[in-house]
Amino acid sequence: xxxxxxxxxxxxxxxxxxxxxxxxxxxxxxxxxxxxxxxxxxxxxxxxxxxxxxxxxxxxxxxxxxxxxxxxxxxxxxxxxxxxxxxxxxxxxxxxxxxxxxxxxxxxxxxxxxxxxxxxxxxxxxxxxxxxxxxxxxxxxxxxxxxxxxxxxxxxxxxxxxxxxxxxxxxxxxxxxxxxxxxxxxxxxxxxxxxxxxxxxxxxxxxxxxxxxxxxxxxxxxxxxxxxxxxxxxxxxxxxxxxxxxxxxxxxxxxxxxxxxxxxxxxxxxxxxxxxxxxxxxxxxxxxxxxxxxxxxxxxxxxxxxxxxxxxxxxxxxxxxxxxxxxxxxxxxxxxxxxxxxxxxxxxxxxxxxxxxxxxxxxxxxxxxxxxxxxxxxxxxxxxxxxxxxxxxxxxxxxxxxxxxxxxxxxxxxxxxxxxxxxxxxxxxxxxxxxxxxxxxxxxxxxxxxxxxxxxxxxxxxxxxxxxxxxxxxxxxxxxxxxxxxxxxxxxxxxxxxxxxxxxxxxxxxxxxxxxxxxxxxxxxxxxxxxxxxxxxxxxxxxxxxxxxxxxxxxxxxxxxxxxxxxxxxxxxxxxxxxxxx
Numbered sequence: 001x002x003x004x005x006x007x008x009x010x011x012x013x014x015x016x017x018x019x020x021x022x023x024x025x026x027x028x029x030x031x032x033x034x035x036x037x038x039x040x041x042x043x044x045x046x047x048x049x050x051x052x053x054x055x056x057x058x059x060x061x062x063x064x065x066x067x068x069x070x071x072x073x074x075x076x077x078x079x080x081x082x083x084x085x086x087x088x089x090x091x092x093x094x095x096x097x098x099x100x101x102x103x104x105x106x107x108x109x110x111x112x113x114x115x116x117x118x119x120x121x122x123x124x125x126x127x128x129x130x131x132x133x134x135x136x137x138x139x140x141x142x143x144x145x146x147x148x149x150x151x152x153x154x155x156x157x158x159x160x161x162x163x164x165x166x167x168x169x170x171x172x173x174x175x176x177x178x179x180x181x182x183x184x185x186x187x188x189x190x191x192x193x194x195x196x197x198x199x200x201x202x203x204x205x206x207x208x209x210x211x212x213x214x215x216x217x218x219x220x221x222x223x224x225x226x227x228x229x230x231x232x233x234x235x236x237x238x239x240x241x242x243x244x245x246x247x248x249x250x251x252x253x254x255x256x257x258x259x260x261x262x263x264x265x266x267x268x269x270x271x272x273x274x275x276x277x278x279x280x281x282x283x284x285x286x287x288x289x290x291x292x293x294x295x296x297x298x299x300x301x302x303x304x305x306x307x308x309x310x311x312x313x314x315x316x317x318x319x320x321x322x323x324x325x326x327x328x329x330x331x332x333x334x335x336x337x338x339x340x341x342x343x344x345x346x347x348x349x350x351x352x353x354x355x356x357x358x359x360x361x362x363x364x365x366x367x368x369x370x371x372x373x374x375x376x377x378x379x380x381x382x383x384x385x386x387x388x389x390x391x392x393x394x395x396x397x398x399x400x401x402x403x404x405x406x407x408x409x410x411x412x413x414x415x416x417x418x419x420x421x422x423x424x425x426x427x428x429x430x431x432x433x434x435x436x437x438x439x440x441x442x443x444x445x446x447x448x449x450x451x452x453x454x455x456x457x458x459x460x461x462x463x464x465x466x467x468x469x470x471x472x473x474x475x476x477x478x479x480x481x482x483x484x485x486x487x488x489x490x491x492x493x494x495x496x497x498x499x500x501x502x503x504x505x506x507x508x509x510x511x512x513x514x515x516x517x518x519x520x521x522x523x524x525x526x527x528x529x530x531x532x533x534x535x536x537x538x539x540x541x542x543x544x545x546x547x548x549x550x551x552x553x554x555x556x557x558x559x560x561x562x563x564x565x566x567x568x569x570x571x572x573x574x575x576x577x578x579x580x581x582x
Contacts, residue, residue: 171339171422172576174411175254175404176515177246179355181217181397181502184245186253190519192501193527194549198381199502200395206361213373215380216359217397217503232310235297237276238357242400242508243307244314247351250402251315254416256349266349267319268308269338270402271330273507273563274358276302281362307355319347327563328468329427330354331401331510332571336425338405348410353511355400367396370435374471384504385531386469386497387476387539394470397503401511403518420518423556423572424455430566437475437562441482447568448486448558455572457556462487462572464526464557466517469497470504479560480539487558488543494552496529496545510561514571517559521575526552 178184181199182192192199199217208214224233227245236244247270283298300306305323312321320341324333331354338352358364367373374393376383384395411418428450430443437444452459465483469476480495487493498513505512520526528547535541556574 169343169345170408171342171405172408172411173403173419173422173518173573174406174416175250175252175256176419176518177249177251177253177402177404178399178512178515179219179222179242179246180399180401180505180512181219184222184249186249186515186519190516190523190527193498193516193519194523194525196528196530196547196549197501198384198530199397200380200383202377202380203359203364205359208361208364211364211368212375213364213368213396214377215374215383215395216364217384217395217399217505218359219398235295236301236310237279238398239272239274239276239355239400240301240307240310242357242398243270243272243355243402244311246353246355246400246402247311248314250351250353250404254404254406256404256414256416262348263316264318265347266315266317267338267341267347268312268315268317268321268351269323269334269341270308270311270351270400270511271323271325271334271354271507272304272307272356273325273327273330273354274356274363275304275325276306277358277363278360281360311351317351320350325507326567326569327565328470328504328506328509329561329563329567329569330507331512331514332425332559332561332569333427333567335403335405335422335511335514336427336569336571339422339424342405342407348407350405351402352405353400353402353514354505354508356506356508357398358506359396359398364396372435372472382531384471384500385533386467386471386500386529387480387535387544388471388532389534389536391471391473391476394472394499395503397499397505397509399502399505399512400508401505401513401515403511403514418576420521420573421576423457423574424451425569425571426450426454428568430568432566435564437478438566439474439478441478441485443566443568444479444482444560444562445485447570448482448560451558451570451572457572459486460490461556462558463490463492463494464517464520464552464554465493465495466513466520466557466559467495467497468499468509468560468562469529470499471497475562477536477538479562480536484540484543492552492555493543494526494545494550495543496526498527500530500532501527510559510569510571513561514559514573517557517573520552521554521557521573524551524553525549526554 176186178186178189180189181201182197183189200215201218201220203214203216203218204220205218222242224241224245227248228236228241232244233241247268279295279298280302283294283302286293286295286298295301304325308321308323312318320338324330324337326333331352334354335352338347338350341347341350364373372393374383374391374395376392380395383392385391405422406416408418408421426447428443428447430438432438432443451457452462465487467483468479483495498516499509502512516527526545526549528549529545530547532541532544532546535544554575556572559571559573561569
């Protein structure tokens with residue numbers, strides 16, 4: 001083979017590198033050959049020198065050390081292994097683009113058409129050049145590189161760099177959307193709560209006569225028309241349909257327009273405790289017949305993150321997008337993390353909350369097996385009764401709640417109505433039991449204390465608590481004791497439970513209750529806790545909101561959500577006061 005005098009240095013480098021690797025690897029392709037001879041023998045010295053030269057050529061950062069007597073160079077480890085024994089097949093690994101001077105290179109081939117530059121034992125090297133897998137090298141002379149590489153286009157930044165502001169970024173609530181057994185409009189929903197209406201009734205979606213529990217906060221009338229495209233509504237699990245509907249209603253409620261909206265700074269963080277249970281259950285039933293009967297959407301539409309993803313796809317929002325699943329504390333985790341994205345400057349708007357739709361046979365049966373549900377089937381509206389001596393378990397609910405959180409200055413710039421300010425919150429873990437709360441309420445106390453510290457709130461300013469209060473024997477009392485230890489000295493303290501009317505919405509409960517909390521701040525009215533007719537001896541009714549709504553000038557409101565696994569979460573809201581920089 002002959003090489004024209006005009007060939008560039010890079011071409012020489014490329015061919016010589018491959019040739020040298022052929023010679024180098026041929027001598028020690030077998031690991032045993034490195035140490036086969038005596039340490040002082042001429043052949044051993046030659047192998048060690050060849051190994052060292054190979055390392056210098058390939059770069060020490062590519063070498064892999066094995067033990068004190070063996071060392072594999074990049075040529076042996078990364079070429080010999082992928083390409084076969086020895087150096088065979090090197091061309092498929094160390095391929096390169098042709099140089100402009102290729103015409104001056106005369107290829108001498110054997111009978112099989114293989115390049116003979118490296119000798120006869122290289123069937124892997126063909127004359128046809130293929131795309132390089134190496135990083136392009138800079139020319140060592142003043143001449144242009146012989147390897148043509150496309151110019152790298154800089155990525156266009158969607159946001160111009162701005163000076164970092166030292167002013168803290170405040171988070172406010174400017175929109176809310178809800179889907180519940182008491183209504184799918186935030187004002188109607190809260191009006192029903194203020195009236196003390198119950199959304200708990202007999203289950204109608206499926207035949208549950210064989211179950212010991214046959215009641216739930218089931219949504220009887222719901223339409224996603226105008227909110228979710230028909231083709232998706234037919235394929236999606238209800239939890240996702242509820243999520244999309246509530247999310248879009250929150251945007252509408254906020255009066256948010258696409259005009260001038262930087263979608264790269266808008267995100268979605270809406271979680272679910274149970275995910276697409278019906279979709280997954282249907283897939284299992286189909287699998288009993290044949291895998292060919294399974295819905296191709298069964299996996300993506302069953303995952304908890306897909307709701308946030310589908311909503312972002314619909315809206316074109318490219319900011320933070322994921323979901324969190326922490327059992328019944330899911331929504332609060334999502335809300336707090338969404339707010340933190342805004343505080344850190346990673347987003348200006350976040351849709352946050354939760355959605356669940358587990359009132360199906362497998363969901364009902366699972367909670368029955370946990371012995372967690374009320375069996376007051378003959379009187380559904382009075383089944384959920386937090387802090388009452390006659391409570392016998394919680395009542396399942398379903399639905400979704402979404403809050404639109406927005407950076408304060410962004411909200412003011414577009415003239416948004418500000419419903420409340422999000423002050424902060426925190427989490428903790430009981431580290432005690434799968435389903436039971438810590439008997440001393442240690443995790444709840446820790447969570448509340450951390451939330452107050454994180455938000456910079458004095459505990460004496462908290463005068464309203466929307467409690468987790470699920471109507472279970474142990475949970476209600478442990479939370480009550482923790483609340484009294486934290487806020488009991490405040491004579492203005494009022495505590496209530498939204499679950500007394502809508503049941504337990506699992507992963508959606510925190511968001512729906514956060515909406516109720518914000519509505520209490522907006523209206524100045526806190527809703528009643530129905531069915532609290534025979535309170536526990538330890539419960540002081542002076543701090544409880546009983547069977548009637550009450551007027552309250554809320555300074556700071558706390559909303560609790562706890563979940564299986566000892567997950568605790570507390571978030572804080574307050575009326576928006578422009579002068580309040582803390």
